[in-house]
Amino acid sequence: xxxxxxxxxxxxxxxxxxxxxxxxxxxxxxxxxxxxxxxxxxxxxxxxxxxxxxxxxxxxxxxxxxxxxxxxxxxxxxxxxxxxxxxxxxxxxxxxxxxxxxxxxxxxxxxxxxxxxxxxxxxxxxxxxxxxxxxxxxxxxxxxxxxxxxxxxxxxxxxxxxxxxxxxxxxxxxxxxxxxxxxxxxxxxxxxxxxxxxxxxxxxxxxxxxxxxxxxxxxxxxxxxxxxxxxxxxxxxxxxxxxxxxxxxxxxxxxxxxxxxxxxxxxxxxxxxxxxxxxxxxxxxxxxxxxxxxxxxxxxxxxxxxxxxxxxxxxxxxxxxxxxxxxxxxxxxxxxxxxxxxxxxxxxxxxxxxxxxxxxxxxxxxxxxxxxxxxxxxxxxxxxxxxxxxxxxxxx
Amino acid sequence: xxxxxxxxxxxxxxxxxxxxxxxxxxxxxxxxxxxxxxxxxxxxxxxxxxxxxxxxxxxxxxxxxxxxxxxxxxxxxxxxxxxxxxxxxxxxxxxxxxxxxxxxxxxxxxxxxxxxxxxxxxxxxxxxxxxxxxxxxxxxxxxxxxxxxxxxxxxxxxxxxxxxxxxxxxxxxxxxxxxxxxxxxxxxxxxxxxxxxxxxxxxxxxxxxxxxxxxxxxxxxxxxxxxxxxxxxxxxxxxxxxxxxxxxxxxxxxxxxxxxxxxxxxxxxxxxxxxxxxxxxxxxxxxxxxxxxxxxxxxxxxxxxxxxxxxxxxxxxxxxxxxxxxxxxxxxxxxxxxxxxxxxxxxxxxxxxxxxxxxxxxxxxxxxxxxxxxxxxxxxxxxxxxxxxxxxxxxxxxxxxxxxxxxxxxxxxxxxxxxxxxxxxxxxxxxx
Numbered sequence: 069x070x071x072x073x074x075x076x077x078x079x080x081x082x083x084x085x086x087x088x089x090x091x092x093x094x095x096x097x098x099x100x101x102x103x104x105x106x107x108x109x110x111x112x113x114x115x116x117x118x119x120x121x122x123x124x125x126x127x128x129x130x131x132x133x134x135x136x137x138x139x140x141x142x143x144x145x146x147x148x149x150x151x152x153x154x155x156x157x158x159x160x161x162x163x164x165x166x167x168x169x170x171x172x173x174x175x176x177x178x179x180x181x182x183x184x185x186x187x188x189x190x191x192x193x194x195x196x197x198x199x200x201x202x203x204x205x206x207x208x209x210x211x212x213x214x215x216x217x218x219x220x221x222x223x224x225x226x227x228x229x230x231x232x233x234x235x236x237x238x239x240x241x242x243x244x245x246x247x248x249x250x251x252x253x254x255x256x257x258x259x260x261x262x263x264x265x266x267x268x269x270x271x272x273x274x275x276x277x278x279x280x281x282x283x284x285x286x287x288x289x290x291x292x293x294x295x296x297x298x299x300x301x302x303x304x305x306x307x308x309x310x311x312x313x314x315x316x317x318x319x320x321x322x323x324x325x326x327x328x329x330x331x332x333x334x335x336x337x338x339x340x341x342x343x344x345x346x347x348x349x350x351x352x353x354x355x356x357x358x359x360x361x362x363x364x365x366x367x368x369x370x371x372x373x374x375x376x377x378x379x380x381x382x383x384x385x386x387x388x389x390x391x392x393x394x395x396x397x398x399x400x401x402x403x404x405x406x407x408x409x410x411x412x413x414x415x416x417x418x419x420x421x422x423x424x425x426x427x428x429x430x431x432x433x434x435x436x437x438x439x440x441x442x443x444x445x446x447x448x449x450x451x452x453x454x455x456x457x458x459x460x461x462x463x464x
Numbered sequence: 465x466x467x468x469x470x471x472x473x474x475x476x477x478x479x480x481x482x483x484x485x486x487x488x489x490x491x492x493x494x495x496x497x498x499x500x501x502x503x504x505x506x507x508x509x510x511x512x513x514x515x516x517x518x519x520x521x522x523x524x525x526x527x528x529x530x531x532x533x534x535x536x537x538x539x540x541x542x543x544x545x546x547x548x549x550x551x552x553x554x555x556x557x558x559x560x561x562x563x564x565x566x567x568x569x570x571x572x573x574x575x576x577x578x579x580x581x582x583x584x585x586x587x588x589x590x591x592x593x594x595x596x597x598x599x600x601x602x603x604x605x606x607x608x609x610x611x612x613x614x615x616x617x618x619x620x621x622x623x624x625x626x627x628x629x630x631x632x633x634x635x636x637x638x639x640x641x642x643x644x645x646x647x648x649x650x651x652x653x654x655x656x657x658x659x660x661x662x663x664x665x666x667x668x669x670x671x672x673x674x675x676x677x678x679x680x681x682x683x684x685x686x687x688x689x690x691x692x693x694x695x696x697x698x699x700x701x702x703x704x705x706x707x708x709x710x711x712x713x714x715x716x717x718x719x720x721x722x723x724x725x726x727x728x729x730x731x732x733x734x735x736x737x738x739x740x741x742x743x744x745x746x747x748x749x750x751x752x753x754x755x756x757x758x759x760x761x762x763x764x765x766x767x768x769x770x771x772x773x774x775x776x777x778x779x780x781x782x783x784x785x786x787x788x789x790x791x792x793x794x795x796x797x798x799x800x801x802x803x804x805x806x807x808x809x810x811x812x813x814x815x816x817x818x819x820x821x822x823x824x825x826x827x828x829x830x831x832x833x834x835x836x837x838x839x840x841x842x843x844x845x846x847x848x849x850x851x852x853x854x855x856x857x858x859x860x861x862x863x864x865x866x867x868x869x870x871x872x873x874x875x876x877x878x879x880x881x882x883x884x885x886x887x888x889x890x891x892x893x894x895x896x
Contacts, residue, residue: 096721097720099720100720113754120754187498188502188513189500190509194513200877203880204831204880205869206832208837208845209834212865213861403736430746430750434742438734441734442734446734
């Protein structure tokens with residue numbers, strides 16, 4: 069401030085060593101010089117050390133054969149695949165657990181947060197103790213506890229717990245359940261899902277316009293859900309309703325066929341959701357408490373039920389307070405998913421860590437990790453900032 | 465109407481005696497009616513919750529108390545189906561102090577107590593002045609003397625203190641202090657500067673004072689609670705001034721300084737702590753001249769400091785932004801220099817606002833230090849985890865983890881309550 073004020077009115081004669089503008093630049097040059105010297109020191113040491121230890125540099129290793137097994141993959145992968153493929157598997161695994169974690173903990177955390185404000189004393193107390201218990205203990209400890217409980221409390225594959233007439237098997241190798249066999253119609257069903265979703269959005273706009281004009285409400289949610297799910301169902305029927313399923317079967321010491329949710333993934337997801345929900349609950353609670361009491365009283369005065377009041381009056385307004393801290397919780401879930409390495413879920417950090425150990429190329433790999441997380445973090449921030457702007461109070 | 469008003473509450477409208485309120489509206493019954501059974505849905509919820517809570521608690525107590533084994537020679541004797549607390553009894557020394565030499569374990573115990581005492585004393589607002597510096601100097605001295613057993617103070621450390629103290633004094637007391645006081649700062653700074661330069665150029669030989677009352681224990685043998693406490697406490701203590709500098713840099717008018725600060729803060733906040741820890745453990749050795757070997761513990765501590773610094777910077781920035789512009793302008797109008805303006809006017813007000821969120825950050829870092837187990841440092845969670853490895857006591861993870869969770873909970877819960885209390889206490893002046 070001082071710099072601008074004096075700089076803009078200039079013309080006052082001062083000695084160069086007393087001129088704030090010159091001082092500012094000298095100070096900046098000194099600091100940047102020191103930081104640059106530090107970097108030069110680190111980089112020259114690094115080059116020296118790399119040459120001494122004969123470690124290759126560059127990203128050529130990405131095209132070489134990885135040679136390690138990954139237990140849980142979403143895309144085809146084998147030890148013969150490249151390092152690039154292994155790291156891509158890790159990125160997808162990170163995204164899978166982060167996206168599911170964000171969705172589930174938002175829902176669960178909101179329920180707990182609303183529960184803490186319930187008029188039912190017992191429910192409010194239970195929610196409060198849930199929050200305190202999970203907020204005050206490290207996430208890593210919960211992950212260990214959940215993982216150990218799954219792997220020790222559940223029986224081996226041969227004594228697996230059988231559910232739903234022997235179609236679902238629960239054991240310490242994970243949860244096995246049947247899935248439909250691959251069929252070309254599935255691709256068209258996915259297209260149908262998007263068409264249904266688009267149709268539901270159109271219906272929502274029409275319903276809102278009609279309600280604004282005539283005041284007649286429309287069951288948007290029910291109709292929208294029916295349309296979204298109905299279109300792919302019709303596509304499935306038109307495609308001849310293929311219903312061949314892949315069933316899990318016990319062969320030897322483990323199951324084959326079907327779909328599996330592995331214990332590492334389950335433990336990580338459950339741990340992340342339980343932990344983050346406690347924080348989201350507090351954010352939701354403080355957001356709702358930040359709303360003027362008159363809003364709540366007005367809602368009661370026009371005869372809304374407590375549920376309608378929450379859904380139509382309180383939560384939409386609370387969102388403005390909630391969204392910024394919620395964004396940082398979403399970023400936390402993404403970053404905390406890197407704890408996967410401690411319980412053996414093959415996420416990005418775990419895959420890169422193996423790569424570092426095998427190739428010795430620490431710098432390139434750590435740059436990869438940072439670039440990947442920065443990309444994800446910045447995308448989440450950008451999306452949430454856009455959403456926040458849309459929610460912001462439109463003042464005229 | 466007037467009659468009723470004059471005869472008071474004993475009579476209702478129309479001269480009839482006023483009845484007592486319905487039994488369902490007062491006392492215990494009234495409380496239950498309002499808070500548990502206010503409607504059908506509420507009543508059903510209450511009953512379901514009571515049944516669920518009672519069944520959960522009874523099976524938990526059955527496991528943790530009724531069928532538990534409290535003393536046993538090995539895990540094999542723990543087959544009652546209940547909790548095996550004998551495992552904790554057997555392993556608690558290891559869980560708390562790791563592989564610190566067994567006969568010397570009173571040292572980490574007292575180091576922990578010293579640190580807890582230091583934190584407790586600093587939680588009293590009356591010590592928030594020069595006393596804080598004194599308490600932390602003495603407390604840290606005791607802690608590290610007990611942990612290491614022997615401390616070496618190089619002479620150059622005192623020169624650096626003279627340089628920083630003298631320079632700071634010169635800036636803050638400029639045009640305020642008498643010339644005698646200012647000269648003292650100038651002399652201290654000059655001695656410090658000359659000494660440091662002489663030491664760096666190698667003209668001054670290495671020289672120092674060694675205090676060695678106990679046997680030396682290297683950081684590799686440290687473990688358990690003291691490691692967690694040191695990583696979190698000193699991580700934050702060093703990150704605090706660093707974070708303030710970053711926040712000031714981010715709010716600065718100087719484009720290069722601002723760019724550097726923003727770049728650092730956003731980079732660190734965008735990546736997980738684990739990636740920094742892995743970086744500290746595999747990349748730092750590459751960064752330094754070959755042959756130099758930095759202690760693994762110190763590397764983790766540096767990673768924690770850098771990480772915490774970025775988060776603290778954002779919190780402090782919030783405090784700086786909450787100050788009205790008039791405070792900055794008034795300080796400029798008083799012709800205070802930048803250091804005086806910042807140290808005497810801006811920071812005291814800005815930091816006051818951010819103390820409660822800073823304590824919450826500290827709670828976060830207290831928990832997050834548990835991640836150091838991934839690079840093989842034995843913090844409290846890691847010692848608890850490796851206490852499970854003993855084959856004689858295999859198969860009781862829940863007991864150990866619940867015990868560790870309880871210890872973490874006690875620390876974090878009391879800190880969060882303190883932060884809540886402080887928030888109310890500090891806002892007393894502004895509340896209506």
